[in-house]
Amino acid sequence: MLKQQLQKPEFFLYLFAAAVPISFAAWQAMINNFSIEQAGFTGIEIGILQSLREVPGFLAFAVVFLLVLMREQTIAFFSLLALGIGTAITGMLPSVMGLYFTTVLMSVGFHYAETISQSLSLQLVSAQRLPLVLGRMMAVGSFIGLAVFAVLYIMVEWLALDYLWVYLLFGLCTLVIAVVMYFGCPHFDGEAEQHRTMVLRKRYWLYYLLTFLSGARRQIFVVFAGFLMVEKFGFTVGQMSLLFLVNGVLTIYLAPRIGRLVNHWGERRTLTLEYAGLVCIFTAYAYAESAWFASLLYIFDHVFFAMAIALKSYLKKIADPADMAATAGVSFSINHIAAVVLPFALGLVWIVRPRCCCRK
Numbered sequence: 001m002l003k004q005q006l007q008k009p010e011f012f013l014y015l016f017a018a019a020v021p022i023s024f025a026a027w028q029a030m031i032n033n034f035s036i037e038q039a040g041f042t043g044i045e046i047g048i049l050q051s052l053r054e055v056p057g058f059l060a061f062a063v064v065f066l067l068v069l070m071r072e073q074t075i076a077f078f079s080l081l082a083l084g085i086g087t088a089i090t091g092m093l094p095s096v097m098g099l100y101f102t103t104v105l106m107s108v109g110f111h112y113a114e115t116i117s118q119s120l121s122l123q124l125v126s127a128q129r130l131p132l133v134l135g136r137m138m139a140v141g142s143f144i145g146l147a148v149f150a151v152l153y154i155m156v157e158w159l160a161l162d163y164l165w166v167y168l169l170f171g172l173c174t175l176v177i178a179v180v181m182y183f184g185c186p187h188f189d190g191e192a193e194q195h196r197t198m199v200l201r202k203r204y205w206l207y208y209l210l211t212f213l214s215g216a217r218r219q220i221f222v223v224f225a226g227f228l229m230v231e232k233f234g235f236t237v238g239q240m241s242l243l244f245l246v247n248g249v250l251t252i253y254l255a256p257r258i259g260r261l262v263n264h265w266g267e268r269r270t271l272t273l274e275y276a277g278l279v280c281i282f283t284a285y286a287y288a289e290s291a292w293f294a295s296l297l298y299i300f301d302h303v304f305f306a307m308a309i310a311l312k313s314y315l316k317k318i319a320d321p322a323d324m325a326a327t328a329g330v331s332f333s334i335n336h337i338a339a340v341v342l343p344f345a346l347g348l349v350w351i352v353r354p355r356c357c358c359r360k
Helices: 009-039 043-058 060-066 072-088 096-124 130-158 163-184 202-231 237-265 267-285 291-318 321-335 337-352
Strands: none
Touching: 009 043, 009 072, 009 096, 009 130, 009 163, 009 202, 009 237, 043 060, 043 096, 043 202, 043 321, 043 337, 060 096, 060 321, 072 096, 072 163, 096 130, 096 291, 096 321, 130 163, 130 237, 130 291, 202 237, 202 267, 202 291, 202 321, 202 337, 237 267, 237 291, 267 291, 321 337
């Protein structure tokens, strides 16, 4: 049964969607506590770390040059290897420079895996099914992330395992899935042979702009929303894991439905709703003085990520089939222009400790 499923492109994409969060969700859930407790990080170090983490995303356009040497599925394999190894050895290097090194290695794998995942999904799935499949991929990723957080909570809160063993376990799980995908799945052909050079089209300008804004928005959530919960409200690894559990359950339920909503409403109305909601959420963050209120904002913030399905669906409709891989790489680089600068800049602001960043 499994062998038959491995022959299907959509199953390959779902497996891909499961492999990435096994490592990244564990890394993300523990990095704030690990960096503060084991390496003595402050806002400036976490800002530098997160800026370094985004550099490989900024360089994601280079994936098109790798296509000269290997197929996209081979790039996916090596990306998952880097992601898994980077996560597995994080707990072994509890120092500022050690965390910078493991973060960059993990990030190279993560961002190139995400780039290839987007490219392959755009190539292997029809425009009519794409929002639904993307919603299911997001639900699969959230379900795996949910399982990771549940296991993480048990390992940290009940079994009191050291960070070293927790990071090692989840990193090895990603490596195992990468091997299964590489040796168990055939090569899948897309609609057209992909360009092996950078592609920038004037008619894609709106997609590029929305991608840039998406990258800036993501940093507020990924970098500082979680750090706020730990530093200002004193959340433990267990409490952060529970918060991630809630986000995962909601995404599993809502992502496929948002995919259907994109088909029904269209990309413009869906993205308008997303951006209007984010303006309200980000404004409310500035006045959050209650842990419960901040947690609620954190959850709503996460839910709006699912609406990014509309952006990928929009690209599928406007782009040439041969542009998918090159455009996926370029879009990830554009997405990370703000991501490289923003964490460091806001880390400096954090050191000033304005009212919204101070403990009560």
